[in-house]
Amino acid sequence: MRTRRRTRTRIATVGAGALLALLPTLARADTAYPDPQEITGQEIIHDPTLMRLKNGKYVAYSTGGIIGARLSDDRKHWQDAGNAFAAPPAWWKDYSATSDPWAPDLIRRDGTYWLYYAVSSWGTNHSAIGVATSASGMPGTWEDRGKVFSSEKTDPYNAIDASVIKADGKLWMAFGSYWSGIRIVELDPDTGKARPGAQIGHLATRPDLPYAVEGPEIVRHGRYYYLFASYDACCAGTDSTYRIRVGRSASVTGPYKDSTGKPMLEGGGDLLLAGHGTFIGPGGQSVLSEGGRDTLAYHYYDATDSGTPKLGLNEISWGADGWPDVR
Template sequence: MLAFLPNAAQAEASYPDPLPITGQQIIHDPTVLHLKSGGYVAYSTGGIIGARTSKDLRQWDDAGNAFATPPSWWYEYNDTGDPWAPDISYRDGRYWLYYAVSSWGTNHSAIGVATSPSGLPGTWTDHGKAFTSETTDTWNAIDPAIVRADGRLWMAFGSYWTGIRMVELDPGTGKAIPSATVAHLATRPDAPYAVEGPYIVRHGRYYYLFASYDACCAGVNSTYKIRVGRSTKVTGPYEDSTGKPLLEGGGDLLLAGHGRYIGTGGESVFRAKGGDWLAYHYYDGEDNGTPKLGLNRLSWTRNGWPVVL
C-alpha cells in the first residue's frame, strides 16, 4: 500500500510504461478477464469482437472473434455490423459479454449481451439488445461496463451525449429493467462533453469510476487520457480527490500519453496475480499510431486512490 497522493499533477516523464508484451499487440478498447479454466482472454473493438488469449499476460495470441458472423440485428445500427467496446464479466456460472453497435456521430445505438460457458471465442450465444438509445435521447448507448453492488446489477455506459450514464439490469436476463431510471455519473461543462468509456470497480468502501477523457481514434493526434473519481454509492455522486464532482468536470488524472504511448484510454480493470490491473489501448508513436494493448498494475494509496505502476 502506497502513501503518496494521486498523480493528478504527475509529470509526463513519471508515468510508467506498460508491461512489455509480445505476439498480437494490436487492440482497441480492451476488456480482459482471468478465466476459470486458466489463462486470460481479451476482447476488443475490431473484427466481430476480436479476441486475444494469453497464459501469462505477456505473450498474446490472436484467437479470432467472439462470433463467426455478426448477429443480424447489428445491421440496424451500421452497414457493416461493426461492434464496439466490449465488456466481459463472470457471474452465476456463466461469462457475460456486453458490446455496443452504433455508427460514428449518432446516438442511434444499442448495447447487446451474449453468454458463454467458457468465455472463449466461438462459444458465445447472443441474446440481443440489452439497452438502446435514439436520437431523441440525451445519452448514447455505447461503451458498456458491468458492476454488481448491494445485490443488484448495474451497467455504466455512454459518451459525449452528456457523458457517462448508468442503468440497472435484470440479473436474470442481463438486460435493462424496463423503465429503469438512467442515472448521470460524469460529464464536462462544455460540448462535446468529451467523457466516455466508463469502468467501475469497488475498493474498500468506495466505488471508483474510471473514464476516458478528450479525443479518441485519431492515431498519434489522439488526446485520450484516463481520469477517476469515487463514490460511496454505485450511482454516485462521484468526486475526485479535491472534492470536485465528476458531473462538473472533475476527475483525477490517472494516466496520460507519454513518450511513444499516445492517447491512453478505452480502459478496463481486472484481477490477476493477486492484484488489480489496468488494461487500455495506446497509439504507438513509433509505429504510425497503431493502437496497441497497454497493461499496468494498479496500486492504492493510503487514502484509497488508484495509482498506475
C-alpha cells in the same frame, strides 16, 4: 456549436488501418507516467476487456472484427484468437450498416460469462448495447442474447461503452459517450438486460460541448466504487488526446468526486494516466482483478509504429488514502 462525431475506428484483428485524425492536437508528454508493461506476440488492440478464464488462459476481447479476441497463458505473450462470434447477429444491421461492434465488457457471474458490447455508427446516438453468454468464455462459444439497452437521436445520452457491476445485491450498467457523458441503469440479473422503466442516472460529464468523456469502468475497492473514464479524443493515431481520469463514490450510482472533492458531473476527475513519450492517447480502459491484484488494461497509440493501437497493461496500486495510482 460542434456536432459530436463518434470517434471510434474499426481495427482489424490482424492489422491496423489508417486512423482518422478528428482532433489534431498532440497528447501532453509527461515522463512521470509509467510505460506499459512489455508484452509480445499480437499487441494490436482497441478498447480491451480482460479476464482469466476457468481454463487458466487469459482472454482479451476488443473493438475490431466481430469483437476481436486474443489469448495468453501468462498475460505477457498474446496470440490472435479470431473473434467472439463466427458471424454477426442479424439485429446489428439496425444500428450499424457494417455490423461493427465496439468496446466490449466481459464479466462472470453465476458461473456464466457475459459479454456486453455496443453497436452504432459514426456521428449518431442511434445506438444499442447487446449481450452474449458463454459457459467457457472462449472465442467462438458465444450465444447472442440480443439487445440490452438502446438510445435514439432524441435521447440526451449514447448507449455504447458498457461497464457492468454487481453492487448492493443489484446489477448495474454504466455506459455513455459524449452527448451528456456517463450514465447508469439497473439491469435485470436474470436476463442481463435493462429493467423496463428503470431510471437512468447521471455519473460524469464535462462543462462544455462536446462533453468529451466516455468509456466508463466501475470497480469496487474497499468501501468505495471507483469510476474510471476516458477523456478527450481517441482514434486519431498519434494525434489522439485520450487520457484516463478517476473519481470515487460510496454508492455505485454516485455522486462521484475526485480527490479535491470536485464532482465528475462538473468536469472533475483525478488524472491517472496520460500520453507520454511514444505512448500516445491511453484510454478505452478496463480493470482486471485477480488474486487481490488489480491491473489497468487500455489501448495506446504507438508513435514508433505509425500510431498503431496497442495493448497497455499497468499494475494499480492503492494508496493509504484509497486513491489509485499506476506503476
